[in-house]
Structures are given as structure tokens and as C-alpha cells.
Amino acid sequence: MSVTVRIPTILRTYTGGNAEVSGEGATLRDVLAKLDADYPGIGARILDESGKIRRFVNVYVGEEDVRFAEGLDTAVPQGAQISIIPAVAGG
Helix, strand or coil: CEEEEECCHHHCCCCCCCCEEEEECCEHHHHHHHHHHHCCCHHHHHECCCCCECCCEEEEECCEEHHHCCHHHCECCCCCEEEEEECCCCC
16 A cells, blocks of 8 residues: 655755655555665654664654554555654753
8 A cells, every 4th residue: 555654854865865765565564664765764763673663753644643543553544654753852
């Protein structure tokens, strides 16, 4: 299934500067695996060493925060938009 993945500025070096890229997969896990295959290294910035979404990275499928859905097993419908949003800290 084809989806759109919105890439935050900090990760655009992996996508050649593209703010949005196409992705494929039935679940978020599938989409992220394909994303990492197409743009090597980006997966390690989104997922930690144990394969879970990094603590300070928020991922949405449509308007839904996947942490409150099925996590990496969240279904990704055809045409969905996935947003990867790193948390911002400051003082």
C-alpha cells in the first residue's frame, strides 16, 4: 500500500532533502523497514537498538499517535500520511 511519509528537517539528510517521501506497507513496521531500505540509516534514527520507537520520537498515522494505537503494528491504510516528529527540548 502506498503512503506518504513526512520527514522532519533533522532527518532530511537521509532523504536527499525531501520533506515527504513515498512509503509502502500494511503496518507502520513495514513502512519503516521499507523507508530504511530506501534511505539507509534513517531507521536507526527512528527506532532504538531493541527495535522500538525511540523515546523522543513521535509517530502519527493520520492524526493518531501510534503510542496510543498498536505501536509499530498500527495498520496503515492506502494513501495514509505518516508523520515522524522528533520531540523538541529547550529551556
